[in-house]
Amino acid sequence: MHCAVIGAGIVGLSIGWELARSGYRVTLIDPEPATGATHAAAGMLAAVTEFHYQEQGLLGLSVPAADAWPRWARELEAASGRPTGFEACGTLVVAADGADRADLSALAEAQRTVGLGIGELGTAAAREVEPLLAPRLAGAFRAPGDARTDPRRTAAALLAALELESGVSVNRRRATGVVAGAHGPVVQTLGPDGAREDLEADEVILATGTGRTGERGGAGERISGLPASLRLPVRPVFGDVLRMRPTATAPRPAGSTVRALVSGQRVYILPRRDGEVVVGATEREDDQPGISVEGVHRLLRDALRVMPALAHYELVDLTARARPSTPDHLPLLGRIGPGLLAATGFHRHGVLLSVAAAATIRGLIGPVPGATPPRPPPASLDPTRLAPFDPWRFS
Ligand SMILES: Cc1cc2nc3c(=O)[nH]c(=O)nc-3n(C[C@H](O)[C@H](O)[C@H](O)COP(=O)(O)OP(=O)(O)OC[C@H]3O[C@@H](n4cnc5c(N)ncnc54)[C@H](O)[C@@H]3O)c2cc1C
Incomplete structure (x- = not known):
């Protein structure tokens, strides 16, 4: 099964690594990997002190993510041979x-x-x-209980682990559309030389953030072919x-x-x-x-x-x-339709939540056919607490 992840910031890279080490064939598409919000982020893994009034909905992701980070960072360091910068510091x-x-x-x-x-x-x-x-x-x-990581080092470790473990390197192209093909979704891309190329996949994951220059509209407005009634209001x-x-x-x-x-x-x-x-x-x-x-x-x-x-x-x-960011400050994380998932809008918490995003997307795609036993997910999430992140909630 082939998964195409559009966007190689901390969220797309974490999803890509999780899917690749679970046995999926993975393609990451990004003209400038890890140069968006990931490049700026301080890396606080602060489920406690980042909690603000009216943000109870976030706890369903932030608490399991904080619990999962120490083991996840150790596994990533072992797989990549590089430091992540993770520190349990309070x-x-x-x-x-x-x-x-x-x-x-x-x-x-x-x-x-x-x-x-x-x-x-x-x-x-x-x-x-x-x-x-x-x-x-x-x-x-x-x-x-709060911890921290170094997002620039963590992203470099994810790129190295993807390359070393699964031979996956980022396809440096911009995705311009996702359309229905004969066998599943097709990602339309544009290369640095202006050449167009189509890429077939079984599942496509939108992990585009707002890009390096903070483009308004997010994937919903910048990538054509998404369902007409879908609104992904990322600002x-x-x-x-x-x-x-x-x-x-x-x-x-x-x-x-x-x-x-x-x-x-x-x-x-x-x-x-x-x-x-x-x-x-x-x-x-x-x-x-x-x-x-x-x-x-x-x-x-x-x-x-x-x-x-x-x-x-x-x-x-x-x-x-x-x-x-999104109007309710909660991510857009879940299935958009057959063969299409969203993992964007992570606002102030994308580094902390990247591991939970990876676990959620892997859970939604399901186990690799024939893989026994399946690898345990990186974070244990209660599916009944994922409703606040439904990517259709603003549509
Ligand atoms: C100043 C600052 C401090 C922060 N501090 C923290 C912190 O301490 N802790 C924390 O948890 N979070 C923090 N954050 C938030 C965190 O950085 C973001 O939530 C997180 O980086 C989002 O990750 P992402 O992968 O979704 O987006 P990004 O890192 O922005 O990555 C998106 C990627 O998608 C690519 N892309 C966009 N459009 C396309 C397209 N059409 N085709 C192909 N690729 C595309 C871009 O090139 C980019 O590489 C901070 C953010 C900022 C700005």
Whole structure:
């Protein structure tokens, strides 16, 4: 059975690897693999601290995904021979002033109400965990179960595992349409030289995000031939993110991811084992794919308020990309019709949810005929909790 995955960001690559190692023949189609939102993402695997009010629907994917990540990362590192950057690090959440503390306290209560593990720590105890925290903070909480990965390294490991294990490399073409063929769906593609090529498959998976420049409309508007009544309303929510490194004399953070609320504005500081520190991220709906001066200014101001030692770091990378977002902030994940599935609209959580997306798509396609015994899925999902992600819900 042949599966064609359109889009090789973290979601398409994870689906492709899962299908390939389950025994399917896989083709990945993407003119610029892993250069979209995946290239910008900090890589927080934060089922707890990324939970916001009104997002209960997400728990059916986010909690199994967070549980699955440690094993999945180990398997990927073994298959690819490359690091993923996965670290079980926990998250500290700190408040800059009294109003921020009240907001974070209410959010932590909401997170506990849905069964997520977060507790109040106090600022003195928080500074014992992370000595680089500023002396004047108003409150601190800790979510020990949150983890992180390095999405650029994880994507490189997925590309390597696909190549090494299954001989699959990305077909660097743009998909322009999906039409019905004599034996199943046919993906119409355009090469860099303008040459057209059709590709037959048994199952086609749309994992297109919003692309490198954050195109409005998502797959629904950019790929022709989808059902006329189907609406996949994916819109770009741009984010600016900074990467910095300590200079020779600058101290390094202890290791937890730090999230903060500073006068009502969110900022996070994510230190990696190799010294890189990621500071992010803005949320802009201004259709500007370039890096925002105002956004960078705000991130630096708030990060330095929380961790003043970062002033001695060297800024090494500024990136802006678009989160592929939907009106209800939940992904579009499921079957569109015979031979056609969607896995897009992962908004702020695509890195965390990639492993759950892979498990869902594999479950929907079913076992490879004749494969015994089937490999266990990467994440255990309750099918009754997948209804909120129905790709038809806006149609
Ligand atoms: C600043 C920022 C920080 C973030 N931080 C986090 C985080 O800490 N944790 C987390 O879980 N998530 C985070 N996210 C969200 C996460 O990055 C996204 O949800 C995730 O990358 C979505 O993955 P994707 O594969 O769907 O999309 P993308 O990574 O955008 O990949 C889509 C791919 O599809 C390809 N494509 C598009 N159209 C076509 C076509 N017609 N034919 C062929 N290929 C096509 C593109 O070239 C691209 O490679 C962050 C996002 C941003 C912007």
